[in-house]
Amino acid sequence: MGIIFDKYTAKFKKSKELYEKSRTLFPNGVCHDIRNHPPFPVVTDRCEGIYMTDADGHQLIDLWMGHYANILGHGSDAQKRGMERALAAGVHHGTLNRYQIEYAELVQRAIPELESMRFCTSGTEATMYVTRVARAFTGRHVIIKAEGGWHGGNSVLSTGVVPPFAKSSGPEGQKTVAVPYNDIEKTAEILRAHSEETAAIIIEPMMGSGGGITAAPEYLKLLRDFCDLTGTLLIFDEVITGFRFRWGSIWPLLGVKPDLFTFGKAAAGGIHIGIYGGRRDVMDIITKQKLFVGGGTYSANPVAMCVGIETLKDLETADYDKLNKAGEDFRQKLTAMTKDLPYPAYVTGFGSFFCVHFLDARFETITPQVIMTHTDKDRENLFKAAMLLNNVFTMHAGGAFSFMHLDEMTNSKLTEAYRKSFEMI
DSSP: OHHHHHHHHHHTHHHHHHHHHHHTTSGGGSSSGGGOOSSOOOOEEEEEBTEEEETTOOEEEESSHHHHTOTTOBTOHHHHHHHHHHHHHOSOOOSOOHHHHHHHHHHHHHOTTOOEEEEESOHHHHHHHHHHHHHHHHOOOEEEEETTOOOOSOTTTOSSSSSSOOSEEOGGGSEEEEEOTTOHHHHHHHHHHTTTTEEEEEEOSBOTTTTSOBOOHHHHHHHHHHHHHHTOEEEEEOTTTTTTSSSSOSHHHHTOOOSEEEEOGGGGTTSSOEEEEEOHHHHTHHHHTTOOOOOOTTTTOHHHHHHHHHHHHHHHTSOHHHHHHHHHHHHHHHHHHHHTOSSOEEEEEETTEEEEEEBSSOOSSOOHHHHHHHBOHHHHHHHHHHHHHTTEEOBTTBEEOOTTSOSHHHHHHHHHHHHHHHHHO
């Protein structure tokens, strides 16, 4: 560990200097804990296309891509067109503006099941508001979520994210219950115990920070059947999956349709946005009960709306089959590399999204529960530093391809970086 971290410190001298200054300004030196990693985080200066340029001037291939949101690349043409349009319009109206109507019609064309929607400014807000809507519509108070599921930092859903998992908690005087993702038997048992008090089940169709694992079809069917039987609402949190694997929601690829959705930054080209909505009869409760589900000062601001419009226009004609195939092929390549390693490492993901997990033992089946309780954090941190020494920025030892990652030269550079980094650790 010492040798790699010593090389890292020598390479990223300016980042270390800036990080030390940052620690005097921000708790832990950052404004989002995921952005900190040992021995210190790389400090970026600018991003363009698929590259980050750090404070020392190094050019790094970016697999994080703004929390996976910049699917057209950093500084895409859509972002530039949208920004120009927003600047001409005025960046913050604080009113109902024509751009939010145009954007909503485009979103609805991509996701017809979004019969009625509201915009806010982040996925955290969207999941908070959508659970509030679900509780009001059903008159019940329990929200079911998956163990390890990350739905933002709101007080309703920021429980059951990391082990040990409390079976239930009561933020905001309400109750949130965590179930083991893809574990049909245990989940069914917990659902039965709360069948008369559950307002909604909120789930990531593919877990992001929980391991890059997709919900099994039979698991989604269990949730859908339970909701249909009990009048519970099924919510897909698609802040990561929305517009990542196809133009719109992931649900047609998985075969189970939710009642409500949340979407986020990827739906607006990486700009600050949250979207929640779905069934019109459910969303109508906002008007009927005069429900407080605002959206904040910057909801539907012209910057987010205009960049969102241009992004969705470009994504509508994008080749998602090619993007997903590139991710699948790269996962196969990584899987082949990890089979011969002297330490346990496993590859997960879906479509253009992939993760590598370093565990403290070998397992036949990789589940979110295994990942969250058996990750070798020291090796994972060491690998991140090794990849940065090889000029690649990763998250969860992996990342997500954008439409700008698909050329052979990039693929070759990434392959070589992974090969060298696996050897280094």
